[in-house]
Amino acid sequence: MSLLTPAQLEAALRDIGAKRYHRLHPFHGLLHGGKLTRGQVQAWALNRYFYQAMIPIKDASLLARCEDSAVRREWRSRLVDHDGEHEGDGGIARWLKLTGGLGLDPEYVTSLRGLLPGTRFAVEAYVRFVREKTLLEAIASSLTEMFSPVIIGERMAGMLANYDFVTRETLSYFDKRPPQAQRDADFALNYVKQHATTPEQQQAVLAALEFKCSVLWAMLDALYHAYVAPKQIPPGAFVPKE
């Protein structure tokens, strides 16, 4: 292991994104390409809700171990993005607009009764990672946001073109995210470039991003297995009506 320059570290992070980000998962090809039924899209939105709902818990867990007031001040905007300024505002509320627009009852969605165990375990592993690893690794694990504006663009275009049951209003969650993700990713990327100053820390940063990619990937594996092929829905999980 040799020490990378900050630019080399950034390049190595981008390389992980190019190879491991869930944009490459077959489920997203189907989702964005209009190859899924409404029930399969519902299953995706329902499961992803748990991820959305846990993001502020994850971010507050990071704040709870950060002793630098300036970093906390920056990171706290993520809580505002997801919980909003008032009832009905923020990313979680907008995700419930998405599930509602797809015809899912909000009480059922938020109850988590229909969640795939694979989704639950992957998301919980992410929260645990942020609670238990170093602050540097916790911050690095957020860096999948570097890659999210591209996938969101593809998703908006693909889903609007290919599904008559999806409207722009339903997808309003994704309208707001790219600038927020860009701002957050810039901060986190600068942070790790500045604070990963030993080869060991740099490797830990790279491993943190690989870990996070595997969380997002595992969520789609669980969806594919249950709802695409071999279509083995685990007991208790959401069953599409069609």
Next chain:
Amino acid sequence: MSLLTPAQLEAALRDIGAKRYHRLHPFHGLLHGGKLTRGQVQAWALNRYFYQAMIPIKDASLLARCEDSAVRREWRSRLVDHDGEHEGDGGIARWLKLTGGLGLDPEYVTSLRGLLPGTRFAVEAYVRFVREKTLLEAIASSLTEMFSPVIIGERMAGMLANYDFVTRETLSYFDKRPPQAQRDADFALNYVKQHATTPEQQQAVLAALEFKCSVLWAMLDALYHAYVAPKQIPPGAFVPKE
């Protein structure tokens, strides 16, 4: 144990404040009555800094276990109060104005090198309580804020009248706190009145407030022992210049 009405629960909480809040501690009598030297006031401000600095860690720990977006949205204003909107703003920065106004080097204060072990252990116990107890108990442990506007009023008046080395500017931290504390205490009090619906939960709420009073009390015991009588300063702790 019988179930209290919400009004009875509030009365029991206020009774704990009347008997156990650190307003009654002899150290505060000396502090507010002008009976301390500048060095003793420095010791108080230095030790209390650690409490101030850990408050956002405590509040983020609470957010990290709160699954209700609306409660998180409300509680997050505490992070804003303490970390501020920009560099130099917020409660922690204003506390450093206080220690600076008293003649303490900010690097020394924030290094925590001069902290009393008793302060450290009491504050850490508070953070651990919020991380490990139920959310209801964590929220209840904040209820000392119900009593803080009175003590702050006494402190401002007493310190300005009695110490020529204290200016209104130095005490600017306390100007901001009463309305913030009132808003936060109202929310937390309503929360526990609404959510402590069994005798066991009500007793846990009362015990949480007693615990928190003991944290604040223990901090002053440590100060009194080290700097008032018998003036036994533990090895490594701050030694006033006089």
